[in-house]
Amino acid sequence: MKVRIIGDAPAAAVLAGVLAAERQEVIWNPDAEGDDSRLKALKRRREIRLNLPWGWLRTEGFQLSSSTLLKAGELGVVVCHTPGTARGKSAVSQRAVGGQNKTLLILDCEPQAKGGQGAERSVIPGTRLLRGLSLLEALEWDPGVVEVSSPQPLLIVESCTELGELQRCLKAGRIAVHQTDDLSPYRNALHIRDLLALPVALCHSTLGNFLSYPEGREIAVSLLEEGLELYSLRGLQLGKLPVLDPRDLLQRLKSRKPREFDKARYFPDRAYGGALRHLLDGEAKAAREPHDRIVRMSSQSGLDPRWNWAITQKMNRAIRVGFFRDPVELYDALR
Numbered sequence: 001m002k003v004r005i006i007g008d009a010p011a012a013a014v015l016a017g018v019l020a021a022e023r024q025e026v027i028w029n030p031d032a033e034g035d036d037s038r039l040k041a042l043k044r045r046r047e048i049r050l051n052l053p054w055g056w057l058r059t060e061g062f063q064l065s066s067s068t069l070l071k072a073g074e075l076g077v078v079v080c081h082t083p084g085t086a087r088g089k090s091a092v093s094q095r096a097v098g099g100q101n102k103t104l105l106i107l108d109c110e111p112q113a114k115g116g117q118g119a120e121r122s123v124i125p126g127t128r129l130l131r132g133l134s135l136l137e138a139l140e141w142d143p144g145v146v147e148v149s150s151p152q153p154l155l156i157v158e159s160c161t162e163l164g165e166l167q168r169c170l171k172a173g174r175i176a177v178h179q180t181d182d183l184s185p186y187r188n189a190l191h192i193r194d195l196l197a198l199p200v201a202l203c204h205s206t207l208g209n210f211l212s213y214p215e216g217r218e219i220a221v222s223l224l225e226e227g228l229e230l231y232s233l234r235g236l237q238l239g240k241l242p243v244l245d246p247r248d249l250l251q252r253l254k255s256r257k258p259r260e261f262d263k264a265r266y267f268p269d270r271a272y273g274g275a276l277r278h279l280l281d282g283e284a285k286a287a288r289e290p291h292d293r294i295v296r297m298s299s300q301s302g303l304d305p306r307w308n309w310a311i312t313q314k315m316n317r318a319i320r321v322g323f324f325r326d327p328v329e330l331y332d333a334l335r
Helices: 010-021 037-045 086-090 114-121 161-172 184-202 207-211 214-233 246-253 259-266 274-280 284-299 306-312 315-320 327-334
Strands: 002-006 025-029 048-052 055-059 074-079 103-107 128-135 138-142 145-148 154-158 176-180
Touching: 002 010, 010 025, 010 048, 010 055, 010 074, 010 138, 010 145, 010 161, 074 161, 103 154, 103 161, 128 161, 128 184, 161 176, 184 207, 184 214, 184 246, 184 274, 184 284, 184 306, 184 315, 184 327, 207 214, 207 259, 214 246, 214 284, 214 306, 214 327, 274 284, 274 315, 284 306, 284 315, 306 327
Parallel strands: 002 025, 002 074, 048 145, 074 103, 103 128, 154 176
Antiparallel strands: 048 055, 128 154, 138 145
16 A cells, blocks of 8 residues: 655654554655654654554654655545644645545544644645544654554544555554544544543643542543533534543543542553643643633533633643642642
8 A cells, every 4th residue: 555644743653653564655744834854853763663552663664755745546644733733733734735536534633723724725626535533642752753652543534445455554553443424523522532631731640640539530520521511502412432432431430439540540651641742842722722612612602611711721830830749739729
């Protein structure tokens, strides 16, 4: 299979590395914005290093390119950055992408976000366009060096027979692909699940450790309930996520069985979310974007998103003074 991967999101490096390790013909454009600094760094390194849940993967079996145009026989995959970041706003929006009668899969593209609209506006007419979501929990520590913390990395994509070969190749690399006729319910479920990322980041913690505190669970329940109530009121359907589905998680959090969560207090993990990286990089707007969405939608629906609004007000404290010591201190500050 020939695949051209376009984008500088961590998921782009993961897909390029896994497919290259499966001996597919991979061409990766890591600088769709036109900034060639990452391209130069990767040319010096000449390899992708992935820390996957089942072990390290290192590969040099890929090519680097600055082109966003698909050639004969190539499948295109665009992996957008998180909406709200400086990269995400301009990624691939200024350059033509795709090709006449070629297939292009765009991952993690918010239809109503400026970056998402730009990505789709730049698609060459005649390109067969598909959309999808990546559930990888991936963080990039250096260009081409990415850690994946999801126990089961997964892509959710729109149904299409043209993605069959990609699905088979990723399955061989232990990344599952789920095809669906309607992507919106899964995107909605991710919107709700993402409400947990910022409070965890404010404590410089991981979700498992955060939920091991009763106060952390109280914060999580309040945020999830506000989000689920809002989406229910607006009639927005939620798909069932294979990992950390928000409705299932809320049910577990309210089941009054703390032992299920308490044990994570003493078994640290490395599942640091993207919100923490945004805070460390000074990208406050990206870190708070899920809560800003809830606040905007609530203002139009007559609901009071007290907890989601309050959590965004604690960002300046973390940026200027330092992270909260633990969920107990954060909970006290929110009350």
